[in-house]
Amino acid sequence: GAVVSQHPSxxxxxxxxxxxxxxxxxxxQATTMFWYRQFPKQSLMLMATSNEGSKATYExxxxxxxxxxNHASLTLSTLTVTSAHPEDSSFYICSAPPWGxxxxxxxxxxxxxx
Amino acid sequence: EDxxxxxxxxxxxxxxxxxxxxxxxxxxxxxxxxxxxxDPGKGPEFLFTLxxxxxxxxxxxxxxxxxxxxxxxxxxAPKPEDSATYLCAVQVTGGGADGLTFGKGTxxxxxx
Numbered sequence: 001g002a003v004v005s006q007h008p009s010x011x012x013x014x015x016x017x018x019x020x021x022x023x024x025x026x027x028x029q030a031t032t033m034f035w036y037r038q039f040p041k042q043s044l045m046l047m048a049t050s051n052e053g054s055k056a057t058y059e060x061x062x063x064x065x066x067x068x069x070n071h072a073s074l075t076l077s078t079l080t081v082t083s084a085h086p087e088d089s090s091f092y093i094c095s096a097p098p099w100g101x102x103x104x105x106x107x108x109x110x111x112x113x114x
Numbered sequence: 115e116d117x118x119x120x121x122x123x124x125x126x127x128x129x130x131x132x133x134x135x136x137x138x139x140x141x142x143x144x145x146x147x148x149x150x151x152x153d154p155g156k157g158p159e160f161l162f163t164l165x166x167x168x169x170x171x172x173x174x175x176x177x178x179x180x181x182x183x184x185x186x187x188x189x190x191a192p193k194p195e196d197s198a199t200y201l202c203a204v205q206v207t208g209g210g211a212d213g214l215t216f217g218k219g220t221x222x223x224x225x226x
Contacts, residue, residue, distance in 0.1 A: 006157070034213045043118075044158070044201070046213035059213075093157050095214075102148055102160035103214060110155065 002028050004096050006106025013084055013113055021079045021109045023094035030096040033077035034103070035069060038091040050077040084113045116141045120202050120217035127192055127224050135187040135220045137202030147185050148214060149178050150201040158201055161187075192224045 003026040013019050023033055031052045036044040048058045048069050056069035066088075068080040081088055094106040117140045127133055139147065146165050150158035162171045164180040171178050175196065177188040187200055199221045203214040 004157075032212070036213075036216075041218070043216040043218045044203075044214075046215070049213060091155075095157075097212065098163075101163045102150075104160065105150075105157035108155065108157045
């Protein structure tokens with residue numbers, strides 16, 4: 001089945017620095033990748049959709065300049081959290097469109113900004 | 115605005131005690147309703163997709179059903195390893211992004 005590999009699993013960074021999260025489709029090509037954010041005991045919230053070869057689409061209220069998304073190839077999408085602050089601490093998860101029946105999710109990245 | 119509401123927020127059962135989780139949805143148009151299982155610190159694991167009212171799907175101790183307003187995830191004779199957060203999500207028609215709208219989940223604990 002489709003596998004999405006997400007790295008790193010967790011990262012701690014200092015306030016004001018940037019962090020890059022990678023999401024790779026291992027056994028299929030993904031022209032689209034979805035990025036979600038999940039706060040403790042909250043639902044997954046769609047942040048943006050990355051599209052290979054074109055600009056990402058951001059959901060209302062998500063800062064484009066803070067959350068930079070790049071879909072460099074058919075197997076790689078990245079999310080860069082720029083000038084991170086403690087309020088950006090969250091669980092970030094990527095997802096590929098259905099390959100078969102359901103959307104496939106990465107294992108998630110726990111970001112802690114100190 | 116599309117909304118997904120799951121109940122209860124948390125549920126504690128004894129091993130072998132069957133129960134049901136509810137997912138109510140209000141959407142402009144439903145393309146699909148998804149159930150996922152999420153373990154702590156992990157990404158969601160796909161369970162089922164339902165597309166139309168009256169549809170049912172089963173997998174081991176789990177059975178998902180769908181009506182025009184809600185979906186149920188029935189768990190029969192659960193085991194401790196079924197403990198997890200169960201997420202419901204919808205994909206709506208006409209949405210350009212095709213991303214999912216999730217509920218907050220039901221945190222299920224099965225006690226031995």
